[in-house]
Amino acid sequence: MARLILFNKPFDVLSQFTDAGSPTPRATLSDYIDVPGVYPAGRLDRDSEGLMLLTDDGRLQARIADPKFKMGKTYLAQVEGDVDEAAITALAKGVMLKDGMTRPALARRIDPPELWDRVPPVRYRKSVPDSWIELTIHEGRNRQVRRMTAAVGFPTLRLVRWRIGDWSLEGIAPGTWSEG
CATH class of the missing domain: 3.30.70.580 (Pseudouridine synthase I, catalytic domain, N-terminal subdomain)
Incomplete structure (x- = not known):
């Protein structure tokens, strides 16, 4: 077993x-x-x-x-800025990165999840808002989620992988x- x-x-x-x-x-x-x-x-x-x-x-x-087995990996990403629908749509369709186009993803804006405190804490800036995205991808390129959110104009501040498959x-x- x-x-x-x-x-x-x-x-x-x-x-x-x-x-x-x-x-x-x-x-x-x-x-x-x-x-x-x-x-x-x-x-x-x-x-x-x-x-x-x-x-x-x-x-x-x-x-x-x-x-190749397409096992979904779901991430909760805290991003810099107030993420808009255009960014969510772009993430869902796939984003062009330096190493090529990503596969389509499941993407949606979410309320801040109830998570543990990170040590050290994320650096907050009063003048820049932040928001949260749930993103499910079916590939695993190096630093892919961070690169995807940056490509649509919302750099990742905190990244938590919440789910792999079931x-x-x-x-x-x-x-x-x-x-x-």
Whole structure:
């Protein structure tokens, strides 16, 4: 039976178990997960938070991580500015990035979600409003959501991956995990 771990990765944690060669030690998965034989199914940037799946089953790992299986990944993105319908429409249709056009996404503006406080907190500017977007993508390019929101004029301030396929962060506190 395959083992599956749902982990809520905090901000500033690497999505790998070691940080070999770094002059200053950085937090890794091994600081939170002491389960032998499991490996991340995909990555999540150090400056992003949220759901990571880890498994001991290579086929499951590939099915989760490989874009050809079109497993949706849903992100909650706090963006700089008051996001408008034109930006949401552009995100939904696909956005031209330096490495090509993104696939269409599910995009909508949402009310600020009830999330944990981020450490360190997001830098707020009184003169610039912010808003929240829920974005579901079916590919996994490097820093894709951040690049997509920037391409439509709304840079990402905070990014939380909330769901991968049918698995979600519901009930999992930052830095903790549960069996899937």
